[in-house]
Amino acid sequence: xxxxxxxxxxxxxxxxxxxxxxxxxxxxxxxxxxxxxxxxxxxxxxxxxxxxxxxxxxxxxxxxxxxxxxxxxxxxxxxxxxxxxxxxxxxxxxxxxxxxxxxxxxxxxxxxxxxxxxxxxxxxxxxxxxxxxxxxxxxxxxxxxxxxxxxxxxxxxxxxxxxxxxxxxxxxxxxxxxxxxxxxxxxxxxxxxxxxxxxxxxxxxxxxxxxxxxxxxxxxxxxxxxxxxxxxxxxxxxxxxxxxxxxxxxxxxxxxxxxxxxxxxxxxxxxxxxxxxxxxxxxxxxxxxxxxxxxxxxxxxx
Numbered sequence: 001x002x003x004x005x006x007x008x009x010x011x012x013x014x015x016x017x018x019x020x021x022x023x024x025x026x027x028x029x030x031x032x033x034x035x036x037x038x039x040x041x042x043x044x045x046x047x048x049x050x051x052x053x054x055x056x057x058x059x060x061x062x063x064x065x066x067x068x069x070x071x072x073x074x075x076x077x078x079x080x081x082x083x084x085x086x087x088x089x090x091x092x093x094x095x096x097x098x099x100x101x102x103x104x105x106x107x108x109x110x111x112x113x114x115x116x117x118x119x120x121x122x123x124x125x126x127x128x129x130x131x132x133x134x135x136x137x138x139x140x141x142x143x144x145x146x147x148x149x150x151x152x153x154x155x156x157x158x159x160x161x162x163x164x165x166x167x168x169x170x171x172x173x174x175x176x177x178x179x180x181x182x183x184x185x186x187x188x189x190x191x192x193x194x195x196x197x198x199x200x201x202x203x204x205x206x207x208x209x210x211x212x213x214x215x216x217x218x219x220x221x222x223x224x225x226x227x228x229x230x231x232x233x234x235x236x237x238x239x240x241x242x243x244x245x246x247x248x249x250x251x252x253x254x255x256x257x258x259x260x261x262x263x264x265x266x267x268x269x270x271x272x273x274x275x276x277x278x279x280x281x282x283x284x285x286x287x288x289x290x291x292x293x294x295x296x297x298x299x300x301x302x
Contacts, residue, residue, distance in 0.1 A: 020090075020091065020095070021052075022052050023052050023053075023054050023092050023095070023096045024051045024052045024053065024096065024097065024098065024249055025046065025051055025052070025053045025054070025096065025097075025098045025099070025100060025245055025249065026053070026054045026056065026087065026092065026093070026096050026098075026099050026100070026127070027039055027042055027043065027046070027053055027054070027055050027056065027100045027101075027102075027242075028056040028058060028080075028084075028099070028100070028101045028102070028104075028113060029042065029055075029056075029057070029058060029100075029101065029102035029103055029132075029238065030057065030058055030059040030061065030102065030103040030105060031055070031057035031058075031059060031060055031061070032061050032062070032063055032064065033060075033061070033062045033063070033072070034062060034063045034279075035063050035064055035234070035235075035278075035279040035280075036233075036234065036235040036238075036279050036280045036282050037064050037103070037234040037235040037238060038057075038058075038059070038102050038103050038235075038238055039055045039056075039057060039102075039238075040235075041234070041235035041238040041239055041242070041280060041282055042100070042102070042238045042239065042241065042242035043055050043242075044282050044283065045239055045242045045243065045246075045264070045282050045283075045285045045286060046242050046245070046246060048283070048285075048286045049243075049246045049286050049289070049290075051245070051246050051249060054087065054092060054096070056080070056083050056084065056087070057075060057083075058074070058075055058080055058103060058104050058105045058106075058109050059072065059073070059074045059075060059103065059105040060072045060073065060075060061073075064234045065143075066234065074105035074106050074109070075105065075109065076108075077106065077108035077109050077111070077112045078112075080109050080112050080113065081112045081116070084112070084113070084116045093120055093125065093126075093127065094125050096127050097127055097128060097249065098127050098128050098129075098130065098245055098248070098249055099117070099126075099127045099128070099129045099130070100129075100130045100132065100241060100242070100245050101113060101129075101130075101131055101132065101156070102132040102134050102238055102241065103134040103144075104134070104144070104148060105144075106145060106148075107145045107147040107148050107151065110148050110151040110152070110156075111151055111155075113156075114151055114155040114156055114159075117129065117156070117159055118155065118159070121159055126159070128161045129159055129160050129161055129162075130160070130161065130162045130163075130164065130241060130244065130245055130248075131152070131156050131157065131159075131160035131162070131163045131164070131196070132163075132164045132165075132237060132238065132241040133152045133156070133163060133164075133165050133169050133173060134169070134237070135148070135149060135152070135165075135168070135169045135172050135173075136168055136169065136172075137166060137168050137169075137203075138166075138167065138168045138179065138203075139232070142172070149172055149173070152173060153173055153194070157173070157191065157194045157195050157196060158194060158195035159195065160195060160196045161196060161197055161198065162196055162197065162198040162199070162200060162244070162248075162254070163191060163196045163198075163199050163200070164199075164200045164201075164202070164237070164240065164241045164244065165199070165201055165202075166201070166202055166203040166237055167179045167180075167184055167201060167202070167203050167204045167205070168203075170184055170187050170188060170191070170199070170201045170204075171183075171187060173187075173191060174187035174188075174190045174191055175190075176190065178201070178204070179204070179205055180204065180205045181204055181205070181206055181212050181214070181223070184201050184204045184212075184214055185214060185216065185221060185302070187201075188201050188214055188216035188221075189216060189221075192216065192217075192218060197217060197218060198215065198216070198217050198254055199214070199215075199216045199217075200213065200214070200215050200216075200240075200244060200254075200258060200261075201213065201214040201216070202214075202237065202240060202262075203237075206225060209227075209228050210225055210226065210227055210228060211225070211226050211227070211228050212224065212225060212226075213226065213258065213262055213297075215254060215255060215258045215299065217254065220301060220302075221301070221302040222255055222258070222299040222300060222301055222302060223299070223300045223302055224258060224259065224262050224297045224298070224299050224300070225297060225300075226262060226266055226297050229266075229269045229270065229273060230273075231269050231272055231273050233269070233272055233278070233279060233280045234279075234280065235268075235279075235280040235282065236265055236268065236269065236280060239264065239265050239268055239280070239282055239285055240261050240262070240264075240265040243257075243260060243261035243264045243265060243285060243289050244257050244258065244261045246289075247260050247261065247289070255299045256295075258299060259295040259296075259297060259298060259299055260289045260290070260295075261289065262296075262297045263288045263289055263291065263295065263296040263297055264284075264285035264286065264288045264289030265285065266288070266296070266297070267284045267285055267287070267288030267289075268280050268281050268282055268284045268285050270284070271284035272284075
């Protein structure tokens with residue numbers, strides 16, 4: 001920041017309390033002006049559920065790339081580094097219990113984030129980290145710079161407490177097939193050897209036309225069945241990861257958090273279809289995720 005700009009922005013405030021703002025989660029992802037993906041998908045859900053979230057953008061786009069035009073840009077890596085540094089200066093990183101990352105937009109942004117997190121780990125002051133390794137999907141292939149997968153595998157997986165890939169991303173990270181349940185289970189267990197304690201693998205092909213979500217830990221694995229819906233919108237994985245983070249912060253077990261997260265995520269797709277909207281109805285997630293009674297998609301121990 002230039003001296004002139006800093007002089008303009010930084011000033012004293014009268015009668016300002018000194019207590020730090022509570023923060024439950026730092027979410028480092030993309031941001032949109034229109035529509036729902038990245039932080040523009042996760043943050044509304046998090047805040048509706050009472051999570052105090054700090055959002056760090058890695059991109060500023062007008063919309064997702066599914067439209068005829070796309071405006072905005074991936075943020076320069078020095079901007080992302082500066083935002084993360086600013087959080088450190090406000091002592092956010094040292095006191096926040098959970099960190100979530102999603103779409104980085106560039107290898108440089110992934111490397112900046114990895115370096116920042118590595119430094120906090122080395123100092124023993126890193127929050128619990130949920131890694132959503134955004135790479136691509138079965139119907140699109142990879143849509144990130146190739147070098148970013150190396151950052152995930154070599155630098156971020158060893159630091160993650162939980163990783164939440166779709167089936168395509170799981171296969172890319174593990175270096176083996178993962179689109180169908182038996183293969184996905186083997187691939188998820190292979191990821192556990194690289195550092196994470198939990199893998200939540202979603203959009204895995206199950207029997208018939210259904211989908212399977214697999215929750216795999218060091219001492220057990222669970223399967224959750226859900227129907228496949230004929231709708232293709234961005235942001236579902238971001239909502240799923242946000243809901244997982246929410247219920248883990250509330251003290252739910254990973255199994256119960258997965259049941260709630262899947263119910264909320266599925267509800268967004270059902271509402272999107274019912275309304276005929278071109279963007280995910282993220283506001284449908286909280287009520288479904290908070291529903292009492294038997295889980296809509298119960299986890300079955302394997």
